[in-house]
Amino acid sequence: MQNNFPNEGMSVIVKTITRFTVWLIFLYGLYIVLHGHLSPGGGFAGGVIIALSYVHLTLAYGKNFVLARVDKFAMNSLESIAAILFVLTGIVGLYVVGNFLANFMGIGKLYTLISAGYIPMLNIFICVKVGMGLYLVFYYLASFKPQEG
Amino acid sequence: MPVDVWLYFILGFMIIGSIASLEIKNILSSIITIGVVGLGLSLAFLFLGAPDLALVQFVFEILCVIILIRAFAKRSIEVRALRRDVPETIIAIVILASIFVLSIFAFKDLPSFGKPIVRVAERYLAQAGVETGSQNIVTSVILNYRIYDTLGEVTVLFTAILGTFTILRKTGRKKRHAE
Numbered sequence: 001m002q003n004n005f006p007n008e009g010m011s012v013i014v015k016t017i018t019r020f021t022v023w024l025i026f027l028y029g030l031y032i033v034l035h036g037h038l039s040p041g042g043g044f045a046g047g048v049i050i051a052l053s054y055v056h057l058t059l060a061y062g063k064n065f066v067l068a069r070v071d072k073f074a075m076n077s078l079e080s081i082a083a084i085l086f087v088l089t090g091i092v093g094l095y096v097v098g099n100f101l102a103n104f105m106g107i108g109k110l111y112t113l114i115s116a117g118y119i120p121m122l123n124i125f126i127c128v129k130v131g132m133g134l135y136l137v138f139y140y141l142a143s144f145k146p147q148e149g
Numbered sequence: 150m151p152v153d154v155w156l157y158f159i160l161g162f163m164i165i166g167s168i169a170s171l172e173i174k175n176i177l178s179s180i181i182t183i184g185v186v187g188l189g190l191s192l193a194f195l196f197l198g199a200p201d202l203a204l205v206q207f208v209f210e211i212l213c214v215i216i217l218i219r220a221f222a223k224r225s226i227e228v229r230a231l232r233r234d235v236p237e238t239i240i241a242i243v244i245l246a247s248i249f250v251l252s253i254f255a256f257k258d259l260p261s262f263g264k265p266i267v268r269v270a271e272r273y274l275a276q277a278g279v280e281t282g283s284q285n286i287v288t289s290v291i292l293n294y295r296i297y298d299t300l301g302e303v304t305v306l307f308t309a310i311l312g313t314f315t316i317l318r319k320t321g322r323k324k325r326h327a328e
Contacts (some may be wrong), residue, residue: 009196011174032204035166036285036288037282037283037285037288037289037292038283038284038285039284039285040200040201040204040284040285040287041204042201042285042287042288042291044205044293045201045204045208048205048208048209048212049208052208052212052215055212055215059215059219066234076314079307079310083303083304083307086300086303087300090300099284101257101296101297101300103281103293107280107281107282108282109282110278110282111284115282115283115284116281116282116283116284117281117282117290118283119281119283119288119292121292122292122296123288123298126299129276129303129306129307130306131318132274133225133306133307133310134212135208136310136313136314137216137310137313138212138216138219140221140313140317140318141216141219141297141312141313142216142219142220143218144317148239
């Protein structure tokens with residue numbers, strides 16, 4: 001990856017180590033989300049871990065490095081779209097089964113990755129929402145500068 | 150050692166940590182001591198056999214400490230030592246002691262450790278796999294049986310993030326029109 005902001009962030013040691021650790025953290029978050037119905041974890045925990053991988057990158061390389069790759073507007077939109085999709089899933093359940101947020105997909109075979117109906121799908125929505133939202137909260141709180149006087 | 154002993158140890162550790170975070174004058178050390186409280190809570194969840202909660206508490210605590218450090222550690226925040234008056238201290242101690250005595254009566258009616266009175270949990274433990282197809286029973290509860298709670302939780306988070314954006318954005322709408 002080409003770094004256009006070499007003077008921001010922490011030292012070379014931290015940046016080098018970050019290159020090895022940040023994708024491990026991201027993959028662990030994805031694993032927690034996708035196996036949320038099989039092992040401990042779920043959308044909330046996985047989303048926070050994914051947000052932490054972005055925070056890790058921001059702390060090591062500076063905020064401009066991350067913002068050059070990920071648009072802030074896209075993050076905002078992803079977060080809102082995930083919330084809307086969550087509610088839309090509920091409305092689909094209302095039409096198909098008769099209850100709001102009812103499980104309208106087949107339960108499938110127990111102990112397999114694709115099972116439990118809509119639970120993995122909702123986990124992914126919650127993950128996107130929590131991950132993007134918490135990273136944006138971190139970004140806004142960390143880059144906020146109170147006015148003097 | 151039984152679970153109870155570990156819990157007493159961890160809870161004592163957390164109480165000491167919270168008192169220390171109040172008394173420390175350096176703001177960075179104080180924030181790190183708050184982190185000790187949350188990590189102790191995560192350990193307590195782990196000892197009680199709730200790895201889901203322990204995981205969530207652990208990662209949230211790390212995020213909270215990072216946000217607090219980034220938001221407050223470099224600001225020059227004045228720490229003023231509070232001068233406590235004698236009558237105020239006496240009133241505070243009396244109120245705390247009365248709440249403590251009342252809470253002893255209240256806690257006597259609680260069910261004993263490890264024996265919940267809510268019967269619906271037995272049905273979840275027995276039927277969750279068959280009814281929802283989810284191997285992880287915690288997920289089957291929060292995303293199937295009690296999904297309206299999760300919807301409320303998502304809404305709360307959405308509102309909190311919206312509030313953060315509204316307060317901390319750089320230029321207000323009126324100012325941008327003027328430029």
